[in-house]
Amino acid sequence: MSRIDIRxxxxxxxxxxxxxxxxxxxxxxxRFQVECGWDGDMLNFSRSGIDGHIALEEGGLHVFAKLGFLAAMFKDPIEAEIKRVLQERF
Known part of the structure; x- marks a missing residue:
């Protein structure tokens, strides 16, 4: 199982x-057809093969996702898109 871990x-x-x-x-x-929902200051997202969250912290964000076997093949483009959007929005 592959992981994405971005601060x-x-x-x-x-x-x-x-x-x-x-x-x-x-x-x-x-882009990735994930389902999203807030739980306090944490936005959870998931779909088949992807399970993760974006934790809203004081002064920062923590993005963490576990990727199943098939989604792991797309780890680099998924991670690049997340980083691009974070740079754009923050």
Missing amino acids: HAHALPKPQARKAVEEVARKLQE
Whole structure:
């Protein structure tokens, strides 16, 4: 099983950071057809072969995902898209 583990710093107030995370989630939904939902300050996302979360922390984000066998073949493009969108939004 492959993993994605990204930490990304930000200086946004919590409400703006949460809104930006929601924009990231929309991009993930469009590109990878994941289901998303908030649990406190953590946005969980999943679909067959992908299970992860984006934790909204003070001064940063933590993106973590476990990729199943087939999704692991696409780890690099998935990780690159997440990083690109984080740079764009934060």
